[in-house]
Amino acid sequence: MSSVITTEDVHLYYGETEALHGINLNFEKNEITALIGPSGCGKSTYLRCLNRMNDLIPNTTVTGSLKLNGQDIYSPNTDVVNLRKRVGMLFQQPNPFPLSVYENVVYGLRLEGVKDKQRLDERVETTLKQAAIWDEVKDSLHKSALAFSGGQQQRICVARVLAVEPDIILMDEPTSALDPISSAKIEDTLAAIRSDYTIIIVTHNMQQASRISDKTAFLLNGNLIEFDNTEKMFMRPDRQETSDYLNGKFG
Numbered sequence: 001m002s003s004v005i006t007t008e009d010v011h012l013y014y015g016e017t018e019a020l021h022g023i024n025l026n027f028e029k030n031e032i033t034a035l036i037g038p039s040g041c042g043k044s045t046y047l048r049c050l051n052r053m054n055d056l057i058p059n060t061t062v063t064g065s066l067k068l069n070g071q072d073i074y075s076p077n078t079d080v081v082n083l084r085k086r087v088g089m090l091f092q093q094p095n096p097f098p099l100s101v102y103e104n105v106v107y108g109l110r111l112e113g114v115k116d117k118q119r120l121d122e123r124v125e126t127t128l129k130q131a132a133i134w135d136e137v138k139d140s141l142h143k144s145a146l147a148f149s150g151g152q153q154q155r156i157c158v159a160r161v162l163a164v165e166p167d168i169i170l171m172d173e174p175t176s177a178l179d180p181i182s183s184a185k186i187e188d189t190l191a192a193i194r195s196d197y198t199i200i201i202v203t204h205n206m207q208q209a210s211r212i213s214d215k216t217a218f219l220l221n222g223n224l225i226e227f228d229n230t231e232k233m234f235m236r237p238d239r240q241e242t243s244d245y246l247n248g249k250f251g
Contacts, residue, residue: 002028002029003026003027003028003029004027004028004029004068004069004167004168004198005026005027005050005066005067005068005168005198005200006026006027006065006066006067007023007024007025007026007049007050007064007065007066007067008024008064008065008066009022009023009024009063009064009065010022010023010024010025010046010049010062010063010064010065010066011023011062011063011064012042012045012046012049012054012060012061012062012063013060013061013062013063014057014059014060015059018222019042019045019222020042020045020046020049020222021221021222021223022064022223023042023046023064023219023223023224024224025046025217025224025227027168027198027200028198028214028215029198030194030195030196030197030198031194031198031199031214031215032190032194032199032200032201032212032213032214032215033199033200033201033213033214033215033216033217034201034202034203034208034209034212034213034215034216034217034230035047035200035201035202035203035216035217035219036202036203036204036206036209036216036217036218036219036245037218037219037220037225037245037251038220038245038250038251039204039251041219041220041221041222042219042221042222042223043202043219044172044173044202045222046219047170047172047200047202048170048172049062049066049073050066050068050073050087050168050170050200051073051083051084051087051088051089051170052073052074052078052080052083052084053084053089055080062074068083068086068087068167068168069167085108085112085164085166086166086167086168087166087167087168087169087170088161088162088164088166088168088169088170089161089169089170089171089172090154090157090158090161090169090170090171090172090174091157091172091174092172092173092174092176092177093177094150094153094154094156094157094177095157096145096146096153096156096157096160097145098144098145098146099144099145100141100142100143100144100145101128101137101140101141101142101143101144101145101148101156102124102141102142104145104156104157104159104160105123105124105127105128105156105159105160105163106120106123106124106163107160107163108160108163108164109123109163109164112164123163124141124159124163125138127158127159127160127162127163128156128159130158130159130162130189130192130193131155131156131158131159131162131189132155132185132188132189132192133152133155133156133158133159136148136152137152137156149182150177150178150179150182151178151179151181151182151183151185151186152182154174154175154177154178154182154186155185155186155189158186158189162193162197166197167197167198168197168198168199168200169197169198169199169200170200170201171199171200171201171202172202173202173203173204174186174201175187175203175205175208176203176204176205183205183208187208187211187212190212191212201213206234206246209230209234210230210231210234213230214229214230215227215228215229215230216228216229216230216233216234218233218237218239218241218242218245220241220245225239225241225242226238226239226241226242233246234246
């Protein structure tokens with residue numbers, strides 16, 4: 001399989017403080033990879049390197065090689081807006097815009113200059129169905145997205161990410177603020193779209209990681225400790241630290 005994203009020797013510094021210590025990780029097309037590890041281990045920091053969200057934090061320096069389909073993510077020639085379209089992101093807290101459900105979903109398409117109402121209508125229906133929320137909002141498309149529950153808002157945000165047809169979807173603990181039923185619906189959504197997207201998900205929920213991911217990466221103190229097929233990692237980890245973390249001895 002060909003890797004969609006390759007990262008080699010990735011270091012990240014906040015000022016003088018080194019937060020990531022030479023991470024080597026590749027992500028394959030149409031696979032779900034879970035990033036696990038205790039709070040503050042570098043999971044979200046690493047995730048944000050992949051679409052340059054760390055650029056928004058002052059005095060942050062990223063070194064190493066990070067490539068999307070062979071192209072340098074950190075090249076001066078990289079169009080960061082286009083990069084973030086290709087590498088969509090879903091955050092811990094649902095963050096719909098204070099607009100209608102319809103306008104949330106088509107937001108990125110309108111930025112691209114898409115005006116064809118039929119195309120917009122089609123993308124809204126298709127992506128809301130992919131996000132397993134269509135039946136709940138189809139009669140309320142012009143109602144504010146903020147009027148819905150947290151779990152519904154998060155699925156509307158999934159549809160918004162999908163609408164611009166990204167290559168990769170980054171998810172930073174997308175269910176941690178949700179109740180178990182809403183979390184299960186997000187997992188169902190991931191199962192439904194996994195054959196079309198490369199998904200990288202940060203999660204503290206070990207059961208979730210074992211249920212939904214193909215591969216798992218375990219980070220600790222800014223280091224990549226182990227990376228393997230999820231089933232192998234959870235059943236027969238190679239490293240003692242991985243075993244201790246999965247068995248709840250720390251974290």
